[in-house]
Amino acid sequence: MDVLLLHGLLLLPLAALLLYRCSPHFQYLCKVAFFNCWIVAMATLLSPFAAFRGRSVDNMKLLRAALLPLKRFYGIRMRVRGAEQLQLQGPFVIVCNHQASLDLMGMVEVIPERCVPIAKRELLYLGTVGWACWLSGIIFIDRHRRDTAIEVISHTASTMRHENLRVWVFPEGTRNPGKSMLPFKRGAFHLAVQAQVPIVPIVISPYWDFFSSKEKRFTSGTCTIRVLPRVETRGLSPKDVPELTESVRQAMAEALAEMSMSDHEDQATEQSLLGLGDNRGRPQGQGDTARNGK
Numbered sequence: 001m002d003v004l005l006l007h008g009l010l011l012l013p014l015a016a017l018l019l020y021r022c023s024p025h026f027q028y029l030c031k032v033a034f035f036n037c038w039i040v041a042m043a044t045l046l047s048p049f050a051a052f053r054g055r056s057v058d059n060m061k062l063l064r065a066a067l068l069p070l071k072r073f074y075g076i077r078m079r080v081r082g083a084e085q086l087q088l089q090g091p092f093v094i095v096c097n098h099q100a101s102l103d104l105m106g107m108v109e110v111i112p113e114r115c116v117p118i119a120k121r122e123l124l125y126l127g128t129v130g131w132a133c134w135l136s137g138i139i140f141i142d143r144h145r146r147d148t149a150i151e152v153i154s155h156t157a158s159t160m161r162h163e164n165l166r167v168w169v170f171p172e173g174t175r176n177p178g179k180s181m182l183p184f185k186r187g188a189f190h191l192a193v194q195a196q197v198p199i200v201p202i203v204i205s206p207y208w209d210f211f212s213s214k215e216k217r218f219t220s221g222t223c224t225i226r227v228l229p230r231v232e233t234r235g236l237s238p239k240d241v242p243e244l245t246e247s248v249r250q251a252m253a254e255a256l257a258e259m260s261m262s263d264h265e266d267q268a269t270e271q272s273l274l275g276l277g278d279n280r281g282r283p284q285g286q287g288d289t290a291r292n293g294k
């Protein structure tokens with residue numbers, strides 16, 4: 001009986017390995033589980049160190065260092081274009097498209113010093129993850145209570161100026177793996193106008209070639225992060241916010257459309273050079289659907 005149990009225990013990892021190699025769905029589940037476990041483990045490990053310093057934007061460096069290795073585990077190559085646009089003295093607001101939690105990997109590639117994201121309040125309740133976020137000075141807003149969210153943003157505007165803080169906002173307000181960007185929420189733009197600081201738009205290329213939560217597909221691939229020229233807000237007032245929001249969204253949407261084409265072409269060329277079909281890591285018969293889905 002003991003021998004049978006031992007054999008069973010030995011065979012279990014082998015079976016899991018085989019399943020991992022053969023089933024893209026199982027591979028997807030393992031990779032997503034690893035992503036979440038890594039975040040929880042790192043947050044648990046780092047929170048005591050961060051607590052030692054107290055709530056401080058400097059703790060963002062710890063979070064960044066903890067998330068940077070993730071791209072290597074997943075074989076994701078990050079290309080950054082226009083990083084020089086982030087070489088600004090003083091505070092500014094970054095606005096970035098939001099496709100999935102994987103955005104954290106792109107975020108840590110380019111996040112400047114003294115920069116904190118604005119996040120939904122729910123993240124605060126994720127145990128040690130919430131604690132690590134709070135200790136790093138992440139700004140939480142309650143999306144269901146507009147007035148209090150606006151209050152938090154107004155308070156952030158004055159903190160930015162007094163403490164030379166940069167703020168990262170996902171103006172779509174929620175994750176969006178779709179083809180185009182959602183309409184933008186206006187908080188980030190009010191924030192920049194209130195603080196009279198520039199806006200730096202950042203566009204992360206679509207993940208379709210290597211990641212899709214709908215199709216349960218997660219392979220390796222390349223991701224491009226493009227930092228667009230900054231937009232000045234000096235002299236603008238709240239009445240200019242709708243137009244400002246639209247013009248920034250338009251510039252980002254154009255960049256996203258351009259990147260969707262060029263990244264996919266690069267990936268296809270790379271794969272044909274390697275002698276691989278375009279269906280690598282995709283369930284049989286779904287390659288064309290995934291491509292046309294762009």
Ligand SMILES: CCCCCCCCCCCCCCC(=O)SCCNC(=O)CCNC(=O)[C@H](O)C(C)(C)COP(=O)(O)OP(=O)(O)OC[C@H]1O[C@@H](n2cnc3c(N)ncnc32)[C@H](O)[C@@H]1OP(=O)(O)O
Pocket residue numbers: 039042043046062063066067098104117118119120129132133138141142143146149150153154169170171172173174184185186187188190191241242
């Ligand atoms: C070791 C590892 C451990 C840790 C690892 C984990 C790290 C995680 C870090 C990363 C976290 C990333 C998390 C990302 C998110 O959580 S995304 C979700 C949260 N973000 C947002 O929601 C974006 C910001 N939201 C907004 O800006 C909204 O505008 C909001 C203020 C919330 C209001 O929303 P809503 O009412 O739905 O829409 P509108 O934008 O259309 O606004 C309605 C009217 O209000 C006016 N408005 C908005 N903001 C302001 C303001 N600040 N001041 C004055 N007025 C404002 C707006 O203009 C609209 O009025 P009008 O129509 O123009 O008259």
Ligand SMILES: CCCCCCCC/C=C\CCCCCCCC(=O)OC[C@@H](O)COP(=O)(O)O
Pocket residue numbers: 036037039040098100101102104120123125126127128129170173174175176
């Ligand atoms: C005591 C409770 C312990 C609970 C432990 C839970 C473990 C959770 C595991 C991992 C947490 C990973 C958190 C990554 C956060 C990534 C940021 C993100 O992408 O947030 C989504 C948010 O932008 C928009 O949310 P919606 O698209 O509107 O939804």
